[in-house]
Amino acid sequence: MLVLGISETHCxxxxxxxxxxxxxxxxxxxxxxxxxxxGYxxxxxxxxLRELHLDRGALDLVVLAGTRIPTYEWMNRVMRDEAYRRRYYGVGLETPRRGLTGRARKLGARLGLLDPAPGxxxxxxxxxxxxxxxxxGLAAERVRIVDHHAxxxxxxxFGSPFGGREALVLTNDNSGDGLCATVSTARATTLERxxxxxSGPGSLGSFYTLVTLLLGMKPGEHEYKVMGLAPYAPAGGAEQALAALRATFDFAPGEPCRFEWRTRGPLYRTLLEATLGLRFDAIAGGAQRLLEEALLRWVRLARERYGVERLALGGGVFMNVKANMLLAEEPWVSDLFVFPSCGDESNAVGAAYLGYLExxxxxxTAPAPRPFGPAYLGPSLDDAEAEEAIR
Structure with a gap:
């Protein structure tokens, strides 16, 4: 059985x-x-297909990740067009409220006609x-579209080395198909959400992205720099920034739990006003502390509710290796697997696994999904090709 999984969002x-x-x-x-x-x-x-010597017609199924994605043009524009990105995120001191236009757009989003974000x-x-x-050249019947967080x-x-043993499977990101986090239990070949x-009230991913932007770095790409900067913050400054940031965004326990903005209005301006006068490293330190503490509270609560001590983690928030280290140090965690490069690029792999089970x-046929294994999965390069490229 041959399954092609595809993720069309960033990366x-x-x-x-x-x-x-x-x-x-x-x-x-x-x-x-x-x-x-x-894009596609x-x-x-x-x-x-060249590397694997496969004909296109040999594919049994093609699975697209995400039931609702923006246009390819928009996704690339928000990453590459700095002027548009600043308008989209509302970077500035005077950011007008959207008023009737914003409410109309939200109504269109609820009806499935528009996304609530402008453009x-x-x-x-x-x-x-x-x-x-x-x-x-495949028939449309051989193409599936599946949920982002699934x-x-x-x-x-399925990419973990757990071998079908019971695990708590957690996903956490900016947003995908209207969600920012899921809790599932898994055993053998069954995943139960x-x-x-x-993601509407807020998400850890969107919070950290906006802090990245606030610090003058590129959102959706430079979040790792915020994480790397955080340890250099003086303890007092980081604590002050944490309190200021927590007044605007925090974890809210419940069923389900939420990650939510605590104030209304333009989010960039909200963060700007909350951190006014604080040093850049202190802001990074406070943001990292908030993410770590919110993530720990959420994971601990999931464990209390479902009682599993083996963790499998996916979604862009788990690219934060400092937070993952704290999760691994939890005394109740018996085993932990974080999918390599677990942002949206990993959804191509997840989509392929889901197609295989289908x-x-x-x-x-009894399914037997194999773990991810070594990450050397792209096209190979021999010495002659390397020499030709150098010359």
């Missing part, structure tokens, strides 16, 4: 699963040379399928 990626084993994975940015390139990863798919519109499923069928969870659990947190069920 668009393709992954190929053969009989439950991941045999190829590559991101479009490696071929376009555009960092975090979004045509060149990555072609490279994988951001959803990409139709038909258009997404057309990219696949037009490129690979892909994160599938990559984390227990809780889902909406095929097994349809064919009456």
């Amino acid at each position: 668009a990626t393709a992954a190929v699963l053969r009989d439950g084993q991941l045999v190829g994975c590559a991101s479009e940015e490696r071929f376009s040379r555009l960092k975090n390139d979004a 990863p045509r060149r990555a798919i072609d490279a994988l 951001k519109a959803p990409l139709a499923d038909e258009e997404r399928r057309a990219h696949v069928t037009g490129h690979l 892909c994160h969870a599938a990559a984390a659990y 227990r809780e889902a947190t909406r 095929l097994c069920a349809a064919r009456g």
